Amino acid sequence: MDSGKxxxxxxxxxxxxxxxxxxxxxxxxxxDATMEDPYxxxxxxxxxxxxxxxxxxxxxxxxxALDGRPRCAGNAVAFPLLGTTEQGKLFIIDxxxxxxxxxxxxxxxxxxxxxxxxxxxx
Amino acid sequence: MDSGKxxxxxxxxxxxxxxxxxxxxxxxxxxDATMEDPYxxxxxxxxxxxxxxxxxxxxxxxxxALDGRPRCAGNAVAFPLLGTTEQGKLFIIDxxxxxxxxxxxxxxxxxxxxxxxxxxxx
Numbered sequence: 001m002d003s004g005k006x007x008x009x010x011x012x013x014x015x016x017x018x019x020x021x022x023x024x025x026x027x028x029x030x031x032d033a034t035m036e037d038p039y040x041x042x043x044x045x046x047x048x049x050x051x052x053x054x055x056x057x058x059x060x061x062x063x064x065a066l067d068g069r070p071r072c073a074g075n076a077v078a079f080p081l082l083g084t085t086e087q088g089k090l091f092i093i094d095x096x097x098x099x100x101x102x103x104x105x106x107x108x109x110x111x112x113x114x115x116x117x118x119x120x121x122x
Numbered sequence: 123m124d125s126g127k128x129x130x131x132x133x134x135x136x137x138x139x140x141x142x143x144x145x146x147x148x149x150x151x152x153x154d155a156t157m158e159d160p161y162x163x164x165x166x167x168x169x170x171x172x173x174x175x176x177x178x179x180x181x182x183x184x185x186x187a188l189d190g191r192p193r194c195a196g197n198a199v200a201f202p203l204l205g206t207t208e209q210g211k212l213f214i215i216d217x218x219x220x221x222x223x224x225x226x227x228x229x230x231x232x233x234x235x236x237x238x239x240x241x242x243x244x
Binding site for chain 1: 125126129160161162163189190191193194195196197198199200201202213214215217231232233234235236237
């Protein structure tokens with residue numbers, strides 16, 4: 001998969017997130033994709049479960065922005081993100097792995113309690 | 123594994139890399155660790171093979187610097203790096219997964235041709 005295509009998906013993902021456009025977000029995923037957010041918690045699968053997880057961030061008022069250049073390799077793209085709310089900041093690295101059709105089949109978000117600045121409650 | 127410990131290992135790794143201190147770098151890894159640099163290429167395993175891969179970067183004169191905050195999650199840490207040579211820059215995200223003893227058991231580096239600025243030949 002072309003790197004330009006991957007970066008385009010990352011950019012669509014971030015704008016769709018900020019527009020609370022869950023349909024666009026889900027359209028980037030395979031039906032049976034898994035999401036580990038944060039990595040280390042049990043993987044969530046299925047569009048309803050993914051939608052519920054995104055809704056939690058929307059309810060907190062999280063706004064995402066790229067916090068560095070996306071890095072493409074193999075079937076994957078890794079990219080630093082900054083999540084901001086009125087209460088604080090969260091520093092994240094997301095990792096998408098794509099299937100042969102260019103859909104995200106595995107999403108992992110790397111962040112932990114020490115990735116928070118301010119009073120954000122996660 | 124404690125996040126502070128992971129970040130300390132990342133910092134030791136970057137300084138050891140820049141000091142060309144291969145013994146310290148290898149001491150952070152398990153004996154049977156695998157390294158995918160870049161991710162998508164066949165994993166390399168064994169201290170000799172890892173040393174050879176690091177030597178390639180040393181021979182190119184690569185100097186590493188953190189390019190953002192390390193993000194800890196589960197048994198892992200993901201961190202953005204900037205590799206610089208006289209010829210150019212390389213934007214990388216490294217991902218370390220640790221075993222129960224705090225040694226790196228799987229290392230993946232995310233970067234591709236479009237992660238290069240300048241004339242660096244990889």
